[in-house]
Every structure is written in C-alpha cells, then in structure tokens.
Amino acid sequence: MKEPVHIGRHPSARPDLERLLGEVAGGDQEAFAVIYDATVSPVLGVAHRVLRDQAQSEEVAQDVLVEVWRTAARYRPERGTAINWILTLAHRRAVDRVRSVESSIAREHKAALLDHTPEYDEVTEQVEARFEREQVKRCLRTLTDIQRQSVTLAYYRGLTYREVAELLALPLGTVKTRLRDGLIRLRDCLGVSA
Numbered sequence: 001m002k003e004p005v006h007i008g009r010h011p012s013a014r015p016d017l018e019r020l021l022g023e024v025a026g027g028d029q030e031a032f033a034v035i036y037d038a039t040v041s042p043v044l045g046v047a048h049r050v051l052r053d054q055a056q057s058e059e060v061a062q063d064v065l066v067e068v069w070r071t072a073a074r075y076r077p078e079r080g081t082a083i084n085w086i087l088t089l090a091h092r093r094a095v096d097r098v099r100s101v102e103s104s105i106a107r108e109h110k111a112a113l114l115d116h117t118p119e120y121d122e123v124t125e126q127v128e129a130r131f132e133r134e135q136v137k138r139c140l141r142t143l144t145d146i147q148r149q150s151v152t153l154a155y156y157r158g159l160t161y162r163e164v165a166e167l168l169a170l171p172l173g174t175v176k177t178r179l180r181d182g183l184i185r186l187r188d189c190l191g192v193s194a
Contacts, residue, residue, distance in 0.1 A: 017038065017083055017086075018082045021068075021085075024072040025072040036065055039068075040065065043086060044057055046091050047060040047061050047094040050097075050098060059097075060093050068089065147179070147181060147182030147185070150168070150178045154179055
C-alpha cells in the first residue's frame with residue numbers, strides 16, 4: 001500500500017502532479033483524490049474568472065476534474081506542467097460554456113424574431129389591397145345608381161335581397177336583377193373570369 005500524500009503541511013510540500021497523473025492514468029483513485037484536492041481551488045478560480053457565475057463555475061470545475069480522471073493518459077509532460085494542463089482544460093471548458101450560453105441566447109433571440117415576423121410581406125399586401133380597393137371603386141362608378149346602391153347594401157353592409165328591396169322601395173325582382181347586372185358589370189370591369 002502506498003504512503004498517503006499530505007498537502008498543506010508546509011509550503012514546499014506540494015504533490016508531484018506529473019507523477020500522480022501517471023498513476024491516475026492507471027486507475028489509481030487515491031492519486032486522483034490528491035490531484036483533486038490540490039487543483040480544485042485553482043480550477044474553480046479559472047472557471048469563475050471566465051464565467052463570473054458561481055454555480056456554472058462549480059459545474060465546469062466538476063466537469064474538468066472528471067475529464068482529468070478520464071483523460072490523464074493524454075497528459076504530455078514535455079508540453080508543460082501538469083497544473084498548466086489542468087488549468088488549460090478548465091479555461092477551455094469555461095470558454096466553451098460561455099460560447100454555448102451565447103449561442104443559446106442568440107438562437108432564442110432569432111427564434112423570437114421569427115415568431116414576430118409575419119409569414120407574408122405586409123407592405124406588398126397593403127399595396128395590393130389598396131390597388132384592389134381603388135379598382136373596385138372605379139368599377140362601382142361605372143354602374144347605374146340602382147345597381148351601385150344594391151351592390152353596396154348587399155355586399156358591403158350585408159343586407160339580404162329583401163332588406164335591400166325594402167330600403168330602396170323597389171320590388172324584390174327588380175333588386176335581384178339590378179344586383180345580377182351590377183355584379184356582371186363589376187366582374188367584367190375588374191377582369192375576373194366567370
């Protein structure tokens with residue numbers, strides 16, 4: 001059984017993280033516990049400087065230390081010290097979290113904009129509606145007074161043929177004929193096929 005490594009007895013009693021990472025790569029849980037205790041504060045500090053949120057910083061620190069456990073075999077001493085490798089993992093993970101949050105906010109903003117964007121071009125529709133109204137008004141002016149009054153009362157005010165006849169004091173048959181003739185003239189004037 002290995003001799004336990006004690007941290008904090010005096011300033012020079014720092015664990016050999018490079019050696020311990022090699023042991024963690026072999027599955028040594030005690031070595032990982034020592035690495036965890038020695039690095040959790042600096043990892044949390046790096047994460048908090050990037051994220052500025054305690055809860056997210058703690059999540060990132062936890063993720064980084066789990067990654068150290070899983071990927072200890074990837075550490076290469078010739079590329080730098082063990083603590084620098086671990087803190088680089090922490091910084092990258094924190095930056096990834098910031099980017100993820102920013103992307104999420106951007107997606108939500110874009111989705112909100114799409115929710116408020118009409119499915120059609122309102123300006124085009126308004127211009128077309130105005131053009132159609134003007135064309136209908138012009139064509140209505142080509143009708144006789146009785147035709148125009150009958151069409152207006154029946155189609156714009158929603159009156160029945162009988163109500164139009166009573167209002168204009170005309171026989172029902174006359175109103176029906178004037179409406180039919182007026183609608184035919186409107187159809188021809190507007191260029192609508194039958």
